Amino acid sequence: YQAKLYSSNGEVMLVTERYASSNSVYNAIENIKKNVANNNFIIDCDKNKRFFYRLRNENRLTLAIGEAYEKKPSCINSIDSVRRFSATAEIIEKEETPAEEAK
Secondary structure: OOOEEEOOOOOEEEEOOOOOOHHHHHHHHHHHHHHHHOOOEEEEEOOOOOEEEEEEOOOOOEEEEOOOEOOHHHHHHHHHHHHHHHHHOOOOOOOOOHHHHOO
């Protein structure tokens, strides 16, 4: 099981790890929503000097990592979008085809 947060244009904004049960992924969703609401984001830079965010929990363990962006303001905009969309996102259960699972 895995959860994905999509923007209104269908872009994937956040992806969880894979979990063995639906209960585990639902718990992960609640944990992510709580930490998004608590603004537990940090912005980091990769070896190519691209910016990405990490969503962390209270113990500073990484829960999710965002896409890499050439400019820091784009990364900040992505965090703002995650905040907005996670507050109102609906959970839709869907089984993935083998081709979708490979992505």
